[in-house]
Structures are given as C-alpha cells and as structure tokens.
Amino acid sequence: MAGYNMMRCGEFRTTYEKDTTIFPTPMSKKFAILGVLLCVIAPLQIGEFSFVSDTLLTLMIQIGYLSIGALGLNILVGFTGQISLGHAAFFGFGAFASAWMNNDFSIPVFFSIPLAGVLTMAVGMIFGMPAARIKGLYLAIATLASQFILEDFFARADWFTGGAAGALANPFEIFGFAISGDRSYYYVVLVYMIAMYILAANLMRSRDGRAFIAVRDHYLSAEVMGINLTWYRVLSFGISSFYAGIAGALFAHYLQYVSVESFNLLLSIQFIGMIIIGGLGSVMGSLMGTVFMVLLPEIMQEAASIITSTSWGNIPAITEGINFMKEMVIGAAIVLFLIFEPDGLAHRWRMIKAYWKLYPFSY
Amino acid sequence: MNWDLLGQLLMNGLIIGALYGVVAMCFVLIYKSTQIVNFAQGEFLLIGAWVCWWFLTTWELPFVVGFLFTLAFMTVFGIVLQTVVLRPMIGEPIISVIMVTIGLSLFFQAGMKWIFGVNVQPFPKVFETETVEIFGMMIQTAYIMSLGISLFIMIGFAWFFKSSKHGLAMRATAFDQQVAQSLGISVKNVFxxxxxxxxVVSAVAGVVIGIVNGVSDTLAFIGIKVFPAVILGGLDSIIGAIVGGVIIGLLENFAEYADGQWFQVGNMYTIAPFYVLVIILMIKPYGLFGTKDIERV
Incomplete structure (x- = not known):
C-alpha cells in the first residue's frame, strides 16, 4: 500500500505542521493552482475557437463525477482497509435520491445534490453495519450482497426510482438561473470535484483520517490506542457513500435521466479498477485512475476505428466485439497493475518525479 | 396450495442445489488450500461449457470425446492460470488477491462473450429421451444425470481427501503451509x-447446466450464487459447501414458489439467497461448519 512519501534530500520537516501540509514545497502549490486554472479556462469558447472539443468535454465531465466516486471508494478501501464491492449501488442511490427529492418535494437541485449525499451516507452506514463484526473477505461478500439487494430495490421501488421506466432529473439551476449545456455544467462538476478533493486531503490530516489509517495498518493496535473500531469502520462506509452519493447526483443531473440498469456490478468493478490503477491510499491517485479508466476505452475505440478503416482490419471480430474488448482490457488492466505495479499510477508518478529531480546525475 | 408445483420446484431445487454444492466445493477447495477467494469460479463453468460446446458443434465430436477433451483443456487452463496470475500474488494483502480474481472474472466473461457471442446456444442432443417420470413428476434426463454426476463428484472428493496420497498432501497444506513444506510436500504442486x-470439476458442472439450459453468459452468475452457499456452510468446510449448496438451491426455489403464491414481488429467485447471506453474516459469520477464527492479542 502506498502510504509513504519519498522525501527530497535536504528537505527537512521540522514541525508537525510542515509534516502534515498538503503541499510539501511552494512549487507543488503553484503547480496545483496552475492545474486548476487550466481546468477553468479549458471549456471557454472565444468566437469559433475553443480549447477542447465537445467530445473531450463530455469525457472531462465524466472524469469529474466518476473521480468523486472513486475518491470515496479510496477512502474506504485505500485508507481504511475495508473492501466494498457495492460502490456502484451507492452511486446509483445518490442519483435516484437527488432526482426524487427534486421531483417529489421540489427541493431545488442546488440543495438536492448535497442532500442526496447525506441520504446516501445514511444508507451506506446501514449497509456498513456488518463491517462492525466482519472484515476482509467476509466483508467483501457482504458488500457484494448489498450491491444485489440495492439493485433489486431500484428495480422495485417505483415511488423512488420510477421502476423500469427510470427517473427524470431536472437540469441544474442556481437561484432561478437554469444551467444548461455541457460547457456550463462542467463548472458545477469542477467546483464539486475541487471541493471534495480538498475535503478528502484535509480529512486525511485530521484525527479521523489518522484513525482510518491506523485501522487499516493494524486494527488491533488501533483498538489498543483507544480508536473505536466499530465507529470508524461504519463512519468510513458513511463518508465513502457520501462521496458516491454526490457523484451519483451530479451524474443524474448531467444526463437528466437515470435508468435502473446503469448501476450494476460492472460499474462497481470499474470503481475498484480506478483506485487500484490510480493507487490505493492516495488522494490524487483516485483522479489519475479515473482518467486512465475513462480514457482507455476511448483510446481503444479510436484505435479500432483506425484498424477497421484498413482492408484487413475490417472484420466482425473488431467491429462488433469492440465493447467486449473494452471490458477485457479493463479486467486485464486490473490484473496487470496488481501484479506489476500494486501501488498504482500515483507511485509511478512519484518515481518519475524523483528521477527527474536529480537528472542526469542520479546519485 | 399447489402441491404438484411445490414438489416440482423442490425437486429442481435439490438438483440445482447439488450443483451449487459441487461448485461451492471447488470454491472451498481453492480457499482451503491456497487461501485465495476465487471470484472467477463462475467463469470456470462458463469456459468449460463453451469449450465443450465448441468441441461438439464445430468439431462435431461425440459427446464423450468432446467432454474428455474439455476436461483436459480445463486441467491445463487451471494450472496455467495459477502459475501465471496467482503465484505472483502469494503474500499480497487479501484485498489485492480478491481484486485479481475479480479482474480475471471480468476478463474471461468479456472474452467468452467476444468469442462466442451473447446469445444462448443449445447443446447438441445428448440423450434420446427428454424426460423421465419419477413419483408422478416429470424430470429431465439431464437433471438425473446431473444429480448422478454431483453425487459421483462428492464421493470422489471424499475418497480423494480421505485415502489418496495427493489428497493427504493437500489437507496438510491447508492445515499449515510451512509445516507441510518442511515435510517434503511440494506446496507449488499442491496449489x-x-x-x-x-x-475441471466446475467445468463438469458448467457442461451439465449447459445441457439443460443452453450455454450463455448467465452461467457465470452461478459463481456469485456460490457465495451464499459457502458462507452458509462455512468457508473452509467441504461438507458445509455441499449442505449450503443444497439449502440455497431449495431456498431459492421455495422463495420463488412463495413469491408466486403469496407475495407477488418478483425476482425473489435471484435475490432471496443474498438476504439469507446478509442475515447469516450478521448472526453466524463462520457458517454452520466453518472454523471460528479466534484472535488473541
């Protein structure tokens, strides 16, 4: 598990504040601000010219809400060491909850998204109850059961989800101004994403965050040190579901239609894939993993369209099987990363940085 | 009360439950000897059934020959999978091991869909007569065969572990890997x-279900249905797996009957075992026959 930092020679952390800071060097802070600025100006359109195409913008919005969900799962799996195979169900619950509150109680979308997060948190804590007694493998199976139970609930609860017909969600609006179109909605997702990432990074510096890591690393020692295991395990489920709920609600108001079938086991596995590929126990790793997981199928699609345009490549195995190939590659990516790079892209990124810091003299 | 329907459903439950028991036994076998939770168990059934189907239809081999070829293929497949993918995972945390098998299951499931398509393909006819009448109930011949095969496999397992040399080596490894190794057992070979x-045994179950229902990717779902069975029986108990499998098989059919007669909520057949699973985990996490994991500090 990645939980360590490679420190640069000559970089001494003499106070506790310096050790727990989010940005270890002034440079890293500048880069983070630069990154956010780039994200802010990316969708701007000046006349005919725009930095990113509509397709790319769709992908960026997807990365936005999925990375919030992945971050939630990373808090649960990477930081607290609990396993959840039912994350997609909580993601879906958030989506339906927000649409339901907006449609049936006319709560404005602006408030219904955070409220959906809170509601999902409550549900997540109920489903996290088994975690108080069981762990490891048993917990994995229990959360697998919760995935199927919630999926069944979605299909059945007409009052909540609209049953087989699905639910319609209104577009996002803020104090009467409707926000429509991808280029405006992008900012809603971006604001949520930055807020949630700062929240998570700070959570991990707080007492609760350290308690999570202690529960992961050695739960018996943690208990001896006075950490309430039951409470922190359930709380971790709650926080992870809160993130999933927010992500789901953003997803619902982006597509403006929520169908019952979209939150299946495959999506749960994809969430797990994101955090494994990104790096368990790394906040930025969740984002990297999501980017990888969203872009991988798109790149394959592009590659396939190039291959099929040639005369020998235009065969049904590629034209019709591309969707299955995408799933296969996701499965293979999970397996290969676990065998060859168990600490994920976040670790690889640290290695690259360390390499270039001392280039060309590596000693 | 519709007694005929109930009887028929319970009979189906017994037969399907015996198959669940066989698959659960395979799951427990892997868990006991290698400490790996195999989320790709259902894909073994799927691959076995598709390979057998391919031998029978494309190559037009007789059933027995094709079936034996399938078993040979699955032996090689199991060994290669263990050597290439699972051996590097020895000593990794349980989360990683679980996720590797989940990744494998996704990979194989999509791969099978890619190669063989998503449609249900019927098996070529294996038996002359479709159904037999026993105690006034119509039962498919394939079901009888499946019950027979299940019983045969269970007896085979019992013999293997009680009286064969390799079975003994496997039990020793399951008991304590280091001690087994020091006694000259090749733990690698046992794994x-x-x-x-x-x-191999999962593939047999896959072929049997394929003969009855046709081959499609729904077979892989058996691998998930196995979890309620093994948790009910206890994760490390072979007897528990069989008992758990039969109980879950009976339960889902009874749930369907009860649903059809009284509740009318639908989908109970699929979902009832998972409710049972959660309840068992809450009140008796180590199942009926499992070893209690007592931790001392």
Missing part, C-alpha cells in the same frame, strides 16, 4: 493441483 481440480 496448481487445487486450481486444476477446481477448474
């Missing part, structure tokens, strides 16, 4: 053997 046996 490979466990995966090979598990793959």
């Amino acid at each position: 490979a053997m466990a995966w090979a046996i598990s793959a």
